Amino acid sequence: MEAESIPQQVQENIEKVETADLVVGVLAELDEDGLVAIYDAFRTLPGSPRITILRDDQALHLAQTNSETTEKSISPNVVPWPLLRLDTPGLSMVNISAAYQSVFAASETFGARACCVIASRLESETGWARQLARLLLEEDVDLVVPYYARHKFEGLLNSSIIAPLTRCLYGKRIHNPLGPDLGVSRRLFETMLAMERGTRGTGNRVHPLASLAPAAICDNLQVCEMYVGARIYPPTDWTNISSVIAQILSPIFLDMERNAACWQRMRPSVSVPTIGDPVFVSQDMGTVEINRMIESFQLGNRDLQEIWGLVFPPSTLVELRRLSRLPLGQFRMPDDLWVRIVCDFALGHHLRTINRDHLLRSMTPLYLAWVASYALDLETAGPKALEQRLEHLSVAFESGKPYLVSRWRWPDRFNP
Amino acid sequence: MWDQIKQALTQSTARFLARFADLLPGMAALIVTLLFSILLGSILAIIVRRLLGRIHFDQRAARWGFPTLEEGSPMQSPTLLLSQAVAGLIILGGFLIGITAFDAEWTSLFAQSVLGYIPNVLGAALVLLVGTIIARFLARSVLIGAVNLNLQYARLLSVGVKWLVVVLAVAMALEHLRIAPGIVELAFGILFGGIVFALALAVGLGSKDLVTKSLERDTQKAPAETIEEPFRHV
Numbered sequence: 081m082e083a084e085s086i087p088q089q090v091q092e093n094i095e096k097v098e099t100a101d102l103v104v105g106v107l108a109e110l111d112e113d114g115l116v117a118i119y120d121a122f123r124t125l126p127g128s129p130r131i132t133i134l135r136d137d138q139a140l141h142l143a144q145t146n147s148e149t150t151e152k153s154i155s156p157n158v159v160p161w162p163l164l165r166l167d168t169p170g171l172s173m174v175n176i177s178a179a180y181q182s183v184f185a186a187s188e189t190f191g192a193r194a195c196c197v198i199a200s201r202l203e204s205e206t207g208w209a210r211q212l213a214r215l216l217l218e219e220d221v222d223l224v225v226p227y228y229a230r231h232k233f234e235g236l237l238n239s240s241i242i243a244p245l246t247r248c249l250y251g252k253r254i255h256n257p258l259g260p261d262l263g264v265s266r267r268l269f270e271t272m273l274a275m276e277r278g279t280r281g282t283g284n285r286v287h288p289l290a291s292l293a294p295a296a297i298c299d300n301l302q303v304c305e306m307y308v309g310a311r312i313y314p315p316t317d318w319t320n321i322s323s324v325i326a327q328i329l330s331p332i333f334l335d336m337e338r339n340a341a342c343w344q345r346m347r348p349s350v351s352v353p354t355i356g357d358p359v360f361v362s363q364d365m366g367t368v369e370i371n372r373m374i375e376s377f378q379l380g381n382r383d384l385q386e387i388w389g390l391v392f393p394p395s396t397l398v399e400l401r402r403l404s405r406l407p408l409g410q411f412r413m414p415d416d417l418w419v420r421i422v423c424d425f426a427l428g429h430h431l432r433t434i435n436r437d438h439l440l441r442s443m444t445p446l447y448l449a450w451v452a453s454y455a456l457d458l459e460t461a462g463p464k465a466l467e468q469r470l471e472h473l474s475v476a477f478e479s480g481k482p483y484l485v486s487r488w489r490w491p492d493r494f495n496p
Numbered sequence: 497m498w499d500q501i502k503q504a505l506t507q508s509t510a511r512f513l514a515r516f517a518d519l520l521p522g523m524a525a526l527i528v529t530l531l532f533s534i535l536l537g538s539i540l541a542i543i544v545r546r547l548l549g550r551i552h553f554d555q556r557a558a559r560w561g562f563p564t565l566e567e568g569s570p571m572q573s574p575t576l577l578l579s580q581a582v583a584g585l586i587i588l589g590g591f592l593i594g595i596t597a598f599d600a601e602w603t604s605l606f607a608q609s610v611l612g613y614i615p616n617v618l619g620a621a622l623v624l625l626v627g628t629i630i631a632r633f634l635a636r637s638v639l640i641g642a643v644n645l646n647l648q649y650a651r652l653l654s655v656g657v658k659w660l661v662v663v664l665a666v667a668m669a670l671e672h673l674r675i676a677p678g679i680v681e682l683a684f685g686i687l688f689g690g691i692v693f694a695l696a697l698a699v700g701l702g703s704k705d706l707v708t709k710s711l712e713r714d715t716q717k718a719p720a721e722t723i724e725e726p727f728r729h730v
Binding site: 231235237238315316319375379380384441445455 | 637643645648650727728730
C-alpha cells in the first residue's frame, strides 16, 4: 500500500503487528465468540504460524462494548482495520472489491505467506478455516475456493452463469469461483495487487473476486476446492436484482476481455482437487412462485426487442418469442439457448454495442426466465437430480464455446 | 441632335464599362475563392468520408440514436451525407469570403450577417445533437428500469421521457436560431405541459387498479399465509 493513501489509524495498526505468516480478513458478521473460535482453530496449526485477523473496527468495538467478556478475551492479533468497513447491507461490488484489495495489501505489508478472507456466515463449525490455512501454508496451494453444500434454489447466479462459464472458458471445474470465502497464496495476491496497480484509473479495473480464479488458472497456479458446508445467503431484494446482475457480470465480462488469449485456446475441462467431506442438505424448499418471473420475461420480450435485437441473432429472437408464448406448465428454456444468450451478452459487453450498464440490466428478464425454467425442472427433485441438471448445463456451456470463440474473433461476420 | 444622342450613349456606355471594369477584380477574386473552396471542400470531404468509414459510422448511426439519418441520406449513407455537408459548408464559406472582395457596402454587410449567424446555427445543431443523444439514453434507462420493475406501461413512460427531452432540445435550438421566439416559447410551454399531463394521467389511471388491489391484499392477507421466497441469487 502506498504510504500516502494509508489513514493514520491504519498506520498505527501496521506498526503494532510488524509481520505475520497468515492474514485473515473477516468480512462476515461474526460475533466475538465466532472470532475467538476462528483464532483458536488457527492456533492449532503446526509450526505455530503468526496469525493476524483484520476486522472492521466499528464491529469490533461494538462486540467489545456489548459483550460481557473483557478485552482480554480478544487476542492482540485481532486488529481493527477500518479499510474493511462495509457501509451498507446491500454491498456493491466496488465496496467488496476494495475490501479484498485491502486484505491483499495488508498481507503484502506484513510479509505474509498467505491470506484468507472469511466473508460469509456458514452453518458448519469453523474447522474448515484451519484446513484452509493448512492448505495455504503447508501444501503450497495458491488458491483455495469454497465448495458450498448446494441448495437447489441458492446461489442461482453462480449456478446459471458464473461456474459453468468459468468451466467453459478456463477448463477447470470450480463450483464457486467467486468465493467469497477464499484462501490466497502470496504469489497470487501479489499478482492481483500488480494487476490492480496496472489498471488503476482505466476503465478496465481489476475486481479481485472475478479475477482471482482466472488469474490463477491462466498462470498455471495450484487451485483446489474445499468442502465448507452450507452457506447462509442474504435474502433477495427483487427490486434490486438488475443492479446485482450488472455489478456481478460486469467484472466477469471485463475479465474475459483481459484473458481472451488464455481462454480462446480450446481445452476440455478437468476437475480440481477437492479437500474435505461433502455435506448434503435437505432440498425441501417449500412452494416456489414463478409467475412473476415469467411475466417479467414476457414483458421484457415485448418491450426490450430493440435492445435485444442489437445483441442477438434473429434465430435467438425467434426462439425467445416462441418461449414467451408457452403456457406455464411447459415453460422450459433449453440450455443451449441460455448458453447463446450469455455468450451474446458477453460479446455485446466486449464490443460496447450499447451502454454496458443498460446491456447487463436488460438481461434481467432473460435471467428470470432461466430461473423459472430451472425451478420448474427441479421443484420436486433431490440432490442427485440437482447435480445432473447443473452438470448438463455446464456441458452445454462447453459445447457452446466454439460459438463464443468464433463470434469473439469475427464479430463482423454476423452483425444484427 | 444625332450627335447629342450619340454622345449620351457613348458616355453611358463608358460609365457602364468603367463600372464593369471596377467589378472585374472582385469577380476574379470571387471565382478564385470559389475554385479554391471547391478544391478544399473536396479534399476535406474525402478525409471525412475515410475517417467515418474507418469507424463504421453508417452502422453505428442507428445505434447512437439517429436511425432517420440513413433514410434521409443520399445512397442511404450517413457518411456520404456528412462529407457532402462538410464540402458544402466550405464552399459556402468561400462564397461569402469571395463576395466581400466587391468592395460594396451591401456585400460586406450581407457577408457579415451570414457569418455572424453561423455560430447560432452551429450552437443549435450542437444542442439538437446532444439533446437527441440524452433523450435516447434516458429513454433506454427508463424502459429497462420500468420493465425490470414489471411496469406494464414501461414503453409509454420511455417514449414520454424521450419526447420531453427532444421537445426541450428543439425549443432550445430554435431559441438559438432566433426564430419566432415568442411563438416558440408559448408552443413549447403548451407541448411540454401537455406531455407531462398526459404521462401523469397515464401513470395515475393505469396504476389505479394496481393500488386498489394492493390495498385490498394488505387488509385481507393473514400473517400465516406469507410464503417465504426460496430463491437466493448471490
